[in-house]
Amino acid sequence: MSWSIGKNIIRKDAVEKVTGTAKYTADAPTSNMYHVKLVISQHAHAKLKAVNVARAWDVSGVRAILLGQSSLPLTGDEVKDRPILAFDRVRYFGEPIAAVVADEPFQAKKAAELIEVIYEPLPVVQSPKEALQRDAVLLHENLASYDKVQYVYPEKGSNVANRVKIRKGTIEQALLESDVVIEENFSLSPSDHTAMETRCVIAEVKQDGFVHFTSTTQAPYRIKEQMSNYFNIDEGKIIVNAPYVGGGFGGKVALHLELIAYLATVAVGGKQVKLHYTREEDMVTAPGRIGLEATIKLAATKDGKITGAKLLYLFDTGAYSDKGTMISKAAAATCTGPYQIDNIWCDSLAVYTNHPYATAYRGFSHSELLFAFERAMDILARKLGMDPLELRKKNAILPGQTTPTQVPLNSSTVGDLPRCINKLKELMNWQEGTVIPIDDEKVRVKGISCSWKTSTIGPSASSGVALLFNPDGSINVLSGIVEIGMGAKTILAQLLAEKLKMDIQKIHVHMEVNTQTTPEHYKTAASRGTLMAGRALVKAADDAIRQLKQIAAQVLICSPDDLDVGYEKVYVREEPDAFVEVKDICYGYKYPNGYAIGGQIIGKGTYTLRHLTNLDRHTGIGKTGPEYTIGAQGVEVEFNTKDFTYKILKAYSVIDAGKVLNPQTAIGQIMGGMSMGLNHASSETFVFNDEGIVQNPRFRTYGPFRYGNHPDYIVHFLENPHIDGPFGARGVGESGLIGMPAALANSLSVASRVELNRLPLTPEFIWHEKKAGNNDDLV
């Protein structure tokens, strides 16, 4: 019987969040700060002829005006290709050109509006395919000379920021020997995270030389590391605070406005400055979600065994690479979806265009690649005359088989896809059929998709946890995980309560992260919080248990080996009545005569991901993540065959979660992910005009789901443990999202009887495709 694990423990951040007392970055009092406002590019690609600031200085309260210059470092996670403020040239609509520092926000804004920028427009590149044309305009002529990390491969004289190759088996042979081959193109445009909290940073250089940031970040420790690299500041002298973050979805992993804010504070003698993005800036100036053009070719035998996959993924990383290169790598590593295919040829590229640049987005390439691949699976099933779920089951990847990067799997490292599929069939009442007429106009249709996800983060990523006991026996948990919404710190408290069999009310989690005083957690991303911080916590708990036993052994005059810790006591295992209370020893123990032994118990633990490697440049062999979370998902849609409008009635997820630690939190993560996936699939996208200008950088026109757009969610978990995970748990933070776009597109393709290979799936787009194809040959 579990103590705390598997229970719907109320979140530790609940009271603060429902009373409005939870503090986010922008909530800090500003009476003592200057404010920064940016001038952003109005062109997607142009030479900067001049930036005239004279009139801006006339505005009262202006303290500094910053412009880009070549002496400042170029920045970027893998390829250093991005100026902090543009100089000579702008490469995307929204790119920062200048920054004004003033006493009041309205003064900074007024001054920024008076800065005159003279552009000379350049030709605009709007898609990866266009960017790869022989005569395409180059975004970065100096690509070859940029600093970069070792394992990315920008291609000189082209717009290719990275190319990852997967070569497994012999694809040409597989294509020749198959009975059926399909080949299709798929695409989706860049879009945005639009977390409800727009990005904000407060920066200051104190008299003692310490540099302080408070930021809306998922990666405070990376800010510290990178600022140190770019500006030659001792890493120990950079202190980053990460309070509550109002949603990240990957977008707040990137180092972005911290760079500008640092220059701004330096320009005003180190005084505190605040840079707070408007919604519009948050959408176009800050990095967004990557776009994709994909070509999928699948070969199969008559009976539905897939023999080969030839895949081309062209990611639209926009003007700068940021996480684009790693996204292309993550996509390559899981390029086939959760299927066993002996012969794979895949090229996965990150390609520069004049779109806003891309960073991590929940799923980290998986929802994009699965959209393409899982659509192709449905098209193949149709061509084979096979049930789409049967085709998937037949090719499901299983323990004993190897991934595209040739990682051998076992039942711990991969979830159980066949069982997920069986459960999905049952929940969706699959035998009822996939198209059910409602009346003359409307049909009810079903569509499905399978998914897998592993993380692609630095091979040496680690996480630490410290446990500080209070004299009353309660414990403070310190972890570098940022609370971005997923409830990770409540999960840590649950794990600790379970380990120590203690009242969770006596476990206090410190929500804010301060890089000077909180043990490092690599970054709060990639659904790795539970595994990494969870394992660190378990280790820290063991460390505390060992210390408690050591003191208790002296008090109880026995060997520590004979003791157990639980129920807020340390007791003799065989005779539980012989015990000492934790509160009486967690600050050391005082003998009646006044002698004292021991001191405050401080438990510590760290965890580093094991045996991860980079991918071989020529074959892609290597291991990017610890385990593969598996899922099967579906939707049920009411579709109007006359006007192509539709309503999503139900959305299903069956996820192999390893172990569900807090059911309500896990379901919430999955439902939120499903909503986001369906939203992206049905309406969210940047709309670009011919000049590459984003036409809809605001909620009103961007199309976020609202209350009432939500379907009924049906969520089911399997629990095949990941042995390395705390209590067997797998990462599920992204699993709700990643299969949804394909599932919706598959259902609507059946409903509309035309292959829908582009997102978002608006009624207008469906109408367009119907008209273009004017074919009625889908079954």
Added chain:
Amino acid sequence: MVKNEVTLHVNGETRSLYIRNAETLLYTLREKLGLTGAKPGCLNGDCGACTVEVNGAAIKSCIMLTIEAANQQITTVEGLQDAPIQTQFVEKFAFQCGYCTPGFIMNCNTLIEKYPEANETVIKKWLESNICRCTGYKEIEDAVKAVLTSNQADSSV
């Protein structure tokens, strides 16, 4: 810069302060009164993160000028005392990052006060003015319906 004195009645307190005429209520609440529960999400009325109550109506404080709110009764999330909707938000896990939460809570609270009998259509009409990017709205639906149902049960006794 010209500033004028206004009197605001916020959460039962009367506060006099100097503001610029162009100041929005959201700005004044957050920057002058330290009431940061109401959040900026778009500053143009699209998202509802800034929702407060003004004379019992749910108002997006980013598109109301402070001078318009002078001498009116303003309630922000900080002014709620154990409102049933707050309890239900906790119990139904109706928040994740929590950024949209104060706005949603204020909007739900006004809905519950104004339309204790609210049906599906009214709830949808009312709540679609706010955006949440983390949840799938289901938990928020559960929370608001739990309060409405329990109020209806109470009043039918």
